Amino acid sequence: MRKSDYFERTDSKLKIILIYMLLIFMSFIAIYPVLNILSSSLRPSNQLFSTSLKIIPDNASLTNYNKAIFERPLSRWIVNSLIVSFISMLISILFSSTAGYAFSRYRFYGKKSGMIVLLVTQMFPAAMLLLPLNILLTNMGLTEKLWALVVPYISSSVPFSIWLLKGYFDTVPSSIEESAYVDGASILTTFYKIVLPLSKPALAVASIFCFMNSWSEYIVARVLIHNEKMYTLPLGLVTLQGQYNTEWGVYSAAAILTAIPVMIIFAYLSKYLIGGLTIGSVKE
Amino acid sequence: MELAKRFKQTNKNVQQKWWTPYAFILPSFFVILFIIFLPLIFEFMMAMFDIRLQNIRLLKNIGINILNFPKVMKEHFILFGNYLEILKDKLFYRTFLRTVVWTFTNVFFHVVIGVWLAILLNRKLPFKSVFRVLLILPWAMPQYIAAITWKGMFNYEFGTVNLILKYFGIEKINWLGDPTYTLIAAIITNIWLGVPFMMMVALGGLQSIPHDLYESADIDGASAWQKFKHVTLPLLKPVMVPAIILGTVWTFNMLNIIYIMKDGLPGDDVNILITKMYRDGFDLYRYGYAAALSVIIFVILTLFSLAYLKANENRE
Structure with missing residues (x-):
């Protein structure tokens, strides 16, 4: 050896x-x-x-875990967070995969400025749009509803996912699609039946990003949600932690339950991450 | 990268109409238009009005049509009043300076530690994937949990950090009481959070560098440092430049860490611009002032990104 x-x-x-x-x-x-x-x-x-x-x-x-699960509204917060995160994730992926595909495959007027606009949107994070969004959502009567959270969460995950997915689509050879077209498949079928299945790793990475984005967002939720019944996990956990002296152990148990599953999924998907990030960020 | 270029021919397809790409983009276009650009325009408008607690209920009259806004608020129009108030205030410059120190220190260590770890991980090494997974974990931890956990670790009496300092015979530090130390504690927390991103980006960049470049450098008798300087760095640069810009913007706008470590009440002696804006807006209800401040942040970041891109283009 x-x-x-x-x-x-x-x-x-x-x-x-x-x-x-x-x-x-x-x-x-x-x-x-x-x-x-x-x-x-x-x-x-x-x-x-x-x-x-x-x-x-x-x-x-394990008393703290027992308390966190059965004596505190942890399960309600988890359900709320799951709803918000899943809806935001689904919408974001649906929208950004089609957009990423167009940016990757087609030449069209406004393509370059479109890509630049996507980068510029990264200059102002959700926290900055929060002021006007808060007013608009209040006037629409949407605050204190979980839907109100989905709106800003989509806006913060769509641009990044488009970049990520576009980068991946660039590496998928277009010859496969061309032979599908020769066989008479329509553009939408080809996208749905051929391109998306080929892009599973990238879709997985983008999904976990979108999911984590909403799953761990605190600042926006603090502004839009005040009703304890509608609390998402971050709001709930920060509140638990606020009652420092008595609840630190319970908070820690809840934090472990919140963080560990996401961390495991993330660690598992991290092998796909290396290629995705570079290609996505470098070449337009 | 070569690969990507070769496959980037457009599809020639009879079914494709001129509007096909636009149809694909439309949903995202609406998201960006209605949830990002419209509020942004609204924000720019708000920055020119004196909106505060006393007249905040007028905002209800706007409804969802932001074009009503100037009409409803016209008595409170002050043009650049908010900007002048910010720019005349010494506090703004102190906060800005602190934000620059915060951002620079963070990004510097993110990149240095990240690239360094990536280089360690980019060699033949048994178990390296185990290390990669462990080193990436901070990225996966929700930021607010990280902030709370580090807050606990910086606790004066019971925090791990002071306990370790005591072990080495160093005086305990009042991390969360003294503003300078609070900033240092927040920077340490944020460095911990941000290294994995830079590490992964650098790792991706390193893997695309062909191995024979190093072999021919070896034949030429290059030292490790020379190889790093003349092979690794130049080839890593195109990957790192966008990542550094993104990292700078994220760090500049990092609200969570300082906000949560100070229990939602960061004062003027620890605020960075974004936490100041958040507190002015949502705790003091000075909407106009906060909007002007966020426009200033936006301008600073845009100028920085353009300058940084330009500087890196010229050198090539």
């Missing part, structure tokens, strides 16, 4: 050990905050403020 099968030829043993140590150290910093909430979520309430650095505390218990 030669060393060069596993490592760069030029790397000395010392260098390899050093690289591993660095990577382990940085990975530890990257996951430490997660371990930190995990630790306080397992801590019984009489030990909330301990000065120990242990990850698994003494007398670890």
